[in-house]
Amino acid sequence: MLKVGLTGNIAAGKSAVAGVWRSMGATVVDADELSRRAVEPGTPAHDAIAREWGPWVLEEGGALDRAALRQIVFADPDARARLEAIVHPAVAALRDEHFRQAQARGEKIVVADIPLLFEVGMADEFDVVVLVDAPEEVRLARIVADRGLDEDEARRMIATQMPSELKKARADVVIRNAGTLGDLQDAARDVWRQLERRAGGGG
Known part of the structure; x- marks a missing residue:
């Protein structure tokens, strides 16, 4: 493949x-779509982000406030690196699963x-x-x-x-x-x- x-x-x-x-x-496996799935409420990545930056990066229902998080990480390279260290491994695991399924389908x-x-x-x-x-x-x-x-x-x-x-x-x-x-x-x-x-x- x-x-x-x-x-x-x-x-x-x-x-x-x-x-x-x-x-x-x-x-086509979309990294942005996987990134959204990886940080849905209840996922380990979501919990890690909430611990790192607190309630001001969460919406009222508990989902990530992407606009607030974007403002933080675009202004601070260290914050962006910390966010990537949380999100990228979770996204990679989802992507690898898609690859395995595609290969199984031939x-x-x-x-x-x-x-x-x-x-x-x-x-x-x-x-x-x-x-x-x-x-x-x-x-x-x-x-x-x-x-x-x-x-x-x-x-x-x-x-x-x-x-x-x-x-x-x-x-x-x-x-x-x-x-x-x-x-x-x-x-x-x-x-x-x-x-x-x-x-x-x-x-």
């Missing part, structure tokens, strides 16, 4: 690529959609790493427009991630997203066919 790591800096278009691949039959390819794949040192865990990349100013404009954040906060979010030039040097495949959505979708389909050929799945 070919393990593919799909990544890209914030607002690069990675989710659009994942959507195209899903439409072509891919199993799937030839499984994709892990991981925004911070390089930052957390996971590149070597995959047979192929695909990076979706877009110019920084394009990504900045998308964050401001799509997420309702001001430009300063958007720049801080971009600054927390590894520069895309470093990621491009380490990725096996780079999908460039500097044109239209249709251009990106066409490129995504082309790369998926390449992955199918590599995995022996035709295409």
